[in-house]
Amino acid sequence: MRRTKIISKILFYISRTLAMGYLLMIVYAVVCLLTGWNVQSATSGGAFVNILFPFTNSPFLIIDTAPTYIIFSFLLPLVLYSVFFWLASEVFKVFHQPRLFSSENVVHLRRFYLFNVFIPGAAALLSRPFTVVEKDIWLLVIVHFFLGIFIYFLAAIFTQGLQLQKEQDLFI
Template identity: 50%
Template sequence: MNSVKIISKILFYVTRFLAILYFAMSLHSVIALSTKWSLNIKDNGKYFQVCFPFTNKPFLLGEYYTEYIFFYFLVPISLYGLFFLLVSNVFKVFFQPKLFTEYGVKQLKWFYLGNLILPSLTALITSIFTKVEDPTEILILLHFVLGIFAYFLATIFRQGLNLQKEQDLFI
């Protein structure tokens, strides 16, 4: 169990860092796109480049029209920031002193709900405004499978928590 705690702690920090990075990219992109700071417009306004702060070196690229910017650029980056935050919270569960806790069940629940609901809901809302691109269905399916797996884990954790509470009553 000690190796699980070590691995989960490492993965917690990696995924938490990725969450912060994705949220920072989202915030920087919103600022760049709304103020034109750290933003290059290319090909007569057809494409944009979000540059690293205080430089002219691009690191995020996209097509410069409203539907693309919102549905295919800002929303996915922000949602993957949320995804990595939820994953990091799940990894945090595995290096706590007690494994079966309300906190653990709650984090797994947030993770499975996020994976089961958000990708499909986002694709549905996107389809109202613009065409949903082809690889999106594969990503939705992958998140759905991940959500189902997390649901099973949450159910196991709930059962473990209930057994642990019953055991505490007998001691």
């Protein structure tokens, strides 16, 4: 179990860092787009803009200027992956807690599987009238769905383990 705790702690920090990185990218991009700071036209017609790395002239993000693209193809995926990695970090945190079967740990697993089962598909369907949802996106939706189902089974095991642990505490 020691190896599991070490691996889960490493994955916790990696996924938490990714969540924070996505969040910072979102905040930076929104500030740049709203203020025009560090934004330059990428094409002569102005259909695309470059968001530059802070205090440089190097492009960081290349974005279509259509509002539907910005909302549904840029911000929505970044927000959802920020949430995904945050919830994943909470799942990894479950495995380096002193008490594995706890109601708090079951809640973290439940949030993660509900997010993965329902949100990617709903986001793709919501985006569909406004932007082209490519085949690769639907494949990601399917991958997230199966990940959610797997974590659902893990949450069910944790729920049963919690119940058995409570029953054992009653007998002691």
